[in-house]
Amino acid sequence: MPFLNDLKIPVVDLARGKREAVERLCSIAGQDPAPVFKNTITALGDRRYRLRECEFSAELTTGLVTRFCPLCLSEDRDEHALPKAAVRHRLHWRLGPIRTCGKHNIPLENVRMGKWNDMLHEVQAMDDAVSAAYIAACSLEPRNPSPLQSYVEDRFKGIPGPVWLDGQAIDQACRATEMLGGLMAFGPEQKAAEMTEDM
Numbered sequence: 001m002p003f004l005n006d007l008k009i010p011v012v013d014l015a016r017g018k019r020e021a022v023e024r025l026c027s028i029a030g031q032d033p034a035p036v037f038k039n040t041i042t043a044l045g046d047r048r049y050r051l052r053e054c055e056f057s058a059e060l061t062t063g064l065v066t067r068f069c070p071l072c073l074s075e076d077r078d079e080h081a082l083p084k085a086a087v088r089h090r091l092h093w094r095l096g097p098i099r100t101c102g103k104h105n106i107p108l109e110n111v112r113m114g115k116w117n118d119m120l121h122e123v124q125a126m127d128d129a130v131s132a133a134y135i136a137a138c139s140l141e142p143r144n145p146s147p148l149q150s151y152v153e154d155r156f157k158g159i160p161g162p163v164w165l166d167g168q169a170i171d172q173a174c175r176a177t178e179m180l181g182g183l184m185a186f187g188p189e190q191k192a193a194e195m196t197e198d199m
């Protein structure tokens with residue numbers, strides 16, 4: 001935050017993907033803003049967000065939860081002279097249906113520190129949680145990304161999927177898939193509110 005203050009970029013504006021904040025950071029860094037905008041989730045107000053061609057409700061995002069793959073973060077850090085500069089959160093980790101690392105085939109970790117800056121998803125400020133997740137990752141059962149995860153990743157890339165899902169807003173498509181999937185896999189007695197990310 002002090003760094004952004006020095007650059008006169010309000011940290012909240014950057015976290016919300018505000019156009020002026022992103023433009024200012026890019027201009028200071030000498031970075032073409034186009035690819036940055038393409039990878040920025042912008043808050044539209046009323047708990048609505050936009051990423052590329054898709055508009056969706058806050059429920060499609062992880063919200064204040066910071067999701068990460070401890071093995072990806074460890075690779076960022078490896079043999080880097082400034083490990084904290086190398087470690088970075090990933091865009092797709094902010095999307096609710098992305099629950100598995102497609103590179104390491106392990107469940108992603110979910111951390112909420114309960115602090116005001118949870119919205120920044122600053123993995124550099126979560127050393128203890130990241131280390132604990134790294135140790136725990138050794139004993140995790142490997143798994144592949146779910147078909148829903150692949151669908152969401154493809155849809156943000158503009159790759160067509162099943163017609164029925166593509167005919168709905170992305171958050172509705174995900175909700176419908178999770179509701180139907182939950183019913184088919186666990187039966188009508190299973191309460192949706194009591195389901196875990198793993199389920």
Ligand SMILES: [Zn+2]
Binds near residue numbers: 073104
């Ligand atoms: Zn990973």
